[in-house]
Amino acid sequence: MSLFPPSLENLIEKFASLPGVGTKSAQRLAFHVLALPDGEAEAFAEAILDARRSVHRCAICQNLTDEDICPICESPRREKKIVCVVADPKGVLAIERAREYNGVFHVLHGVISPMNRVGPDDLRIRELVERVAEGGIEEVIMATNPDTEGETTARYISRLLAPFGVKITRLAYGIPVGSSLEFADDATLTRALEGRLEY
């Protein structure tokens, strides 16, 4: 005999299926939803359906949008000659937060990962190659994460793009600003030394 009614068990299960949510958290979330004021739980359900219905990928950069073309690709103030390649929409968010970049993006929606059975064809790499092949792009900045999969993906793409003669760069590695040498790991220090600049 289950101790919670089936519909509650079902809701707990749904929450528990989310990444990083364990059984105890799922119970807490389900109880929270049950105790919400009238209308709010319905608004939650509607938010899920609405996001699923209206969010899709920008026809140009593949970032998530509810328009055909996302606001960044649409903006006349963005430099279309420079494309920053990120693994996911969170990468766009991170770079936009720095308020320094004025080019456009290309979102891969993942990284090449043989462990997770993600190959190049599962990513939006073909769309990037097509964008570059169409011309008008001068520089492609690889901004995947500085881990093995991110680097593999960046190298794979840079080899694919080489024939088009565009400039291919990657984000600099080094000591984080405001951090201390003492806390930097060996790999970061090695990269920081390799990438040293002249005053």
Place this chain on the structure above:
Amino acid sequence: MSLFPPSLENLIEKFASLPGVGTKSAQRLAFHVLALPDGEAEAFAEAILDARRSVHRCAICQNLTDEDICPICESPRREKKIVCVVADPKGVLAIERAREYNGVFHVLHGVISPMNRVGPDDLRIRELVERVAEGGIEEVIMATNPDTEGETTARYISRLLAPFGVKITRLAYGIPVGSSLEFADDATLTRALEGRLEY
């Protein structure tokens, strides 16, 4: 300019409104829901609506159920003379897990907490008093959490029930089984000493 489309921002906000879910987690959860296979996101939304529609409180013990009377109150094998008072449905779950208790429950749906503006009238205390007043109950076991609010609530209820002449008990405090004296805090050790039993 928001970086995610409004419907995605809305979904992230909904997730972030859940207890224990920060902005980063809410983003991760929203992206997860967007990437779910067809039908699964809809099933999630439906689970919320369905639980809200069908889950309510047992007319007798106030535990969550989708029947009029919950399976425990309905069961002919449960001893109706003994009522265990818990703060919430998770308390029922915890005690049922021990497979030792054969009485029924009463779920308060909270504890008295002046800090959180929860008074006795916000809990299902009146329903408990009515159950006891109706007769047929011999023992009420207070099983609220062993913290200040849990104890305050238990004491308040025990004073309310005193006139009815039922036996009022509470769960024993002491060293957790399998634990070590070394790790027990002072309050627990004090309670364990006070509650010492003769061999």
